[in-house]
Amino acid sequence: MSRRLVQTRRSLLGNAASAALALAGPGLARPALAGTAPRVVVIGGGFGGATAARALRQGGVDVTLVEASGTYVSCPFSNEVIVGLQPLSAQRFGYDNLTRTGLTRVQANATGVDPSGRRVTLADGTTLPYDRLVLSPGIDLRLDAVPGYGAEAVAAMPHAWKAGEQTALLARQLEAMPEGGTVVLSAPANPYRCPPGPYERASLIAHFLKTRKPRAKLILLDAKDTFSKQRLFQSAWAALYPDQLEYVPLASGGQVTAVEPAAMTVRTDFSEYKADVACIIPPQRAGRIAAIAGAADRSGWCPIDPVTFESKLVPGIHVIGDAAIAGAMPKSAFSANAQAKVCAQAVIDLLAGRAPEEPKLINTCYSLVAPGYGISIAGVFHPVNGLLADVEGAGGISPVDAPASVREQEAVYAADWYRTITREVFG
Amino acid sequence: MRLAARVRAVPALSALALLLAPAPTGATEGRPPPGATSCTGCHATGAAMQPISGRPAPEIAAALAEYRSGARPATVMNRIAKGFTEAESQAIAAYFAQGGPER
Numbered sequence A: 001m002s003r004r005l006v007q008t009r010r011s012l013l014g015n016a017a018s019a020a021l022a023l024a025g026p027g028l029a030r031p032a033l034a035g036t037a038p039r040v041v042v043i044g045g046g047f048g049g050a051t052a053a054r055a056l057r058q059g060g061v062d063v064t065l066v067e068a069s070g071t072y073v074s075c076p077f078s079n080e081v082i083v084g085l086q087p088l089s090a091q092r093f094g095y096d097n098l099t100r101t102g103l104t105r106v107q108a109n110a111t112g113v114d115p116s117g118r119r120v121t122l123a124d125g126t127t128l129p130y131d132r133l134v135l136s137p138g139i140d141l142r143l144d145a146v147p148g149y150g151a152e153a154v155a156a157m158p159h160a161w162k163a164g165e166q167t168a169l170l171a172r173q174l175e176a177m178p179e180g181g182t183v184v185l186s187a188p189a190n191p192y193r194c195p196p197g198p199y200e201r202a203s204l205i206a207h208f209l210k211t212r213k214p215r216a217k218l219i220l221l222d223a224k225d226t227f228s229k230q231r232l233f234q235s236a237w238a239a240l241y242p243d244q245l246e247y248v249p250l251a252s253g254g255q256v257t258a259v260e261p262a263a264m265t266v267r268t269d270f271s272e273y274k275a276d277v278a279c280i281i282p283p284q285r286a287g288r289i290a291a292i293a294g295a296a297d298r299s300g301w302c303p304i305d306p307v308t309f310e311s312k313l314v315p316g317i318h319v320i321g322d323a324a325i326a327g328a329m330p331k332s333a334f335s336a337n338a339q340a341k342v343c344a345q346a347v348i349d350l351l352a353g354r355a356p357e358e359p360k361l362i363n364t365c366y367s368l369v370a371p372g373y374g375i376s377i378a379g380v381f382h383p384v385n386g387l388l389a390d391v392e393g394a395g396g397i398s399p400v401d402a403p404a405s406v407r408e409q410e411a412v413y414a415a416d417w418y419r420t421i422t423r424e425v426f427g
Numbered sequence B: 001m002r003l004a005a006r007v008r009a010v011p012a013l014s015a016l017a018l019l020l021a022p023a024p025t026g027a028t029e030g031r032p033p034p035g036a037t038s039c040t041g042c043h044a045t046g047a048a049m050q051p052i053s054g055r056p057a058p059e060i061a062a063a064l065a066e067y068r069s070g071a072r073p074a075t076v077m078n079r080i081a082k083g084f085t086e087a088e089s090q091a092i093a094a095y096f097a098q099g100g101p102e103r
């Protein structure tokens, strides 16, 4: 195929398609036109990005993984860290094993994306060309959404919704809290990272209070009236924590309207709460690079094609994980991992000039309501009318009337899942 | 219909699809069948939850069928297996019998 023909087709098809046509066959490692194999850049080395980078590498693609941090700190099981059931060190994962797969790892903050020139810019000005770009930047916290809850407030009232220093801070605050103290925990409206996460956190804090500070109380303020695994959580709370946990849904004034970190007060339309420890989980949006790339819509999240995870706004850019609008699929590590593998296969197919197949994806999220008491929600998803929808008749929550042995088994599976997935992702 | 949905979303792909053979259904050209790549988040080799790579295909397919019908007790696999048809389960079973992602 002559260069001229490729260029004619390039204008017809766009870059990636012509790159695919330039390949002699499905063997991606084979040098293409002018000796360059297709290059994929992945931004974000979390559950989504690290999985995608590994899967692309396994498919023979030339992959560069851009991740700002040298060590990943995982959110799943960080609620256990907050109440002293697990050390923070069990949340940390390095990138050495991933790098050994032969991908190029760049520890840097990606600050720019030029979708028409197909280039990523890093903080130091370096540019990385790509044929396809995968974004898995996770979330940014909207520190303008709750009046009073700005960048300085997070030191007094941690969100602990990105694991690391914030997790350790909330753990220290709970440990140091006076005997008869009050904890206020606020959950945001949908959508946000880890739908059952605030309720698992509430459960484990209630467990901590019950066993360590029995005169203390937890007030859970919710900006909505319904939530994930609600019946399971609420029946467990009634049985285990009737004296510790007070749940205030939106209808009873659960929406936080303002906070004052200096006075440690949390306000709602109906009341003002004085907290000894306040954990505010603010509304969120896709990690900033998604908006910079033009892949986020006005909701702050990224609309995607459910077959390829390619952005509906910017061709050549795929978005996976928390940043994506994945329809019925929740923003979870399990989802991010499953999406990454489907996306990587679609990218490999597109680069090889094949049409990707229609996928199915699974999610399972475990929550602990107490040590040895696990519950789960599962789902199977497929593309319907341009969105990922539940496969009807599948999925759902653990039985509400299950015996203690089932709760124990699910707590064991929760820990097994964490060990297995982190090994699959970070190797 | 499936193609039409994609045509709108991915212009480059739609143009490609005109030039290249359309995607067949099921696992083809060594690609994992629908749903298969989600499994290893729990069932990877060395995992506590039943590693499945390298297990005989009839064994995996039968397990999925029994989870689906409720004949085999489960905590979550009953909820997950209901999301797959018998044909899809067979394809997943064949994929893992051949080694799954470690082929």
Ligand SMILES: Cc1cc2nc3c(=O)[nH]c(=O)nc-3n(C[C@H](O)[C@H](O)[C@H](O)COP(=O)(O)OP(=O)(O)OC[C@H]3O[C@@H](n4cnc5c(N)ncnc54)[C@H](O)[C@@H]3O)c2cc1C
Pocket (backbone or CB within 6 Å): A043, A044, A045, A046, A047, A048, A049, A066, A067, A068, A069, A072, A074, A075, A076, A077, A078, A079, A108, A109, A110, A111, A136, A137, A138, A139, A160, A161, A162, A193, A194, A197, A287, A288, A289, A320, A321, A322, A323, A331, A332, A333, A334, A335, A336, A364, A365, A366, A367
């Ligand atoms: C308390 C809590 C408990 C949870 N429990 C569970 C659970 O039990 N099960 C479950 O499945 N999920 C759970 N989750 C959800 C899970 O953590 C997320 O869904 C998952 O991390 C999403 O993966 P991701 O790849 O989209 O983003 P992340 O894992 O956040 O990864 C994003 C990465 O991108 C990097 N990055 C972002 N922007 C840039 C840039 N411009 N340049 C370079 N690098 C960049 C970041 O440094 C980060 O490492 C929980 C979350 C919380 C908060």
